[in-house]
Amino acid sequence: MTATLQLRHARVRYGPLEALHGITLAAAGPGLTVLLGRNGSGRTTALRALAGTVPLSGGAVVWDGVDVTRVPAFERARRGLCLVPERRAVFGSLTVRENLELAAPAYDSALAAYPQLEPLLARRAGTLSGGEQRMLALSRALLARARVVLVDEPAQGMSPTVAARTYELLGSLDACVVMAEQRLPPVPHGRPALVYELRRGAVVFGGEAGEFQGRQAADRRRRRPGPSPSG
Template identity: 70%
Template sequence: MTVEIELRGARVRYGPLEALHGIRLPVPARTLTVLTGRNGSGRTTALRALAGTVPLAAGQVVWRGADVTALHADERARRGLCFVPDLRAVYDSLTVAENLELAASEGDFGPALEGYPALGPLLGRRAGTLSGGEQRMLAVSRALLSPARVVLVDEPAQGMSPPVAARTYELLRALDAAVVIAEQRLPPGVRSGQRPVVVHELRRGSLVFSGEPAELPPPQEPASSPR
């Protein structure tokens, strides 16, 4: 598979703490890549490093063979990278319609309403008054409206009901882009489907698994408490 963008020997530090320990993370073109790991594993930091919202202490970000490590996040966005963070992903003071208009490249936000019909009745509402799941739908809509080559989404289904979450993963998998999502664990339903899926598990800033969903060991059931 052709690599669209990748981290090479990436180290990220927050003060004295190192969040990524020199990882190599290739993102294949037109593939769904899932970064899994517990909170504090480095999955969010890996997304931010790709997006350019945190600087590398060492290593490179390489996009289609070009070193873009020094490019700021806004420059990467102009080149075709869409980043949907887990927090502060919508403009609270703007209406839903205004948020969508800003995200739509030509002002047409119809694809967002096709993906999430529930947003239609909310167009006049300010984004800050929406529920957590509604805000997440609005945030993920940015990826549906952007003609991006790379789409990075941190916890796309946070706060959503199971049916809406399943719909969200379908929408992201259908994008004609290299899509990377960060989740604590592999989402249900991602193992099946036609589009290639790559999984990377991070633990304390290091990669401990890279492969296909079928290669993952089955999740362990929690031990029952003695009676």
């Protein structure tokens, strides 16, 4: 796999607190990369650093071999990067139709991906439920045909059926897809997938999804209590 987007020894500070402690990771395209971690682990900050919405205090962001650390977020978007943040991912004062039309004049493919949006086209996006807003935000990302798609918790607020559809859609994109998640989502069969686990702003695991799943299974076996001694 060819690395498309990288963080190299990246550091991010929020005032006196350092959120990323010199992490290095690479996301390949087309393919799926998952940034795993609990709240406060740094996964969302890493996603924002890749998008350019938070500045680095050290290290670099490299895209297709070119240092883009000082390239602003709007210019990265112009070059084909699409960020779907966890919050405020849609224009709440606009209707669903207007949100879609901002991404592409023809949005039939978005409604094919999420038919639940069709009866909501005249509704203002700010009145939708959390799951409906996620569908709308992801529909806009699908319409953008971006080279890089960065998504923070894509299935948040969705029903299990819609969440499964969402992971299927993201896994089938001909793009470099990076997701920030608390747990490993379903990985499409036959698609390359990388996993980076973050804890307290540092990478504690980096490798193939199958390797991560194997490590999890081994940890569960080690924690399983043995047979109690017979009296």
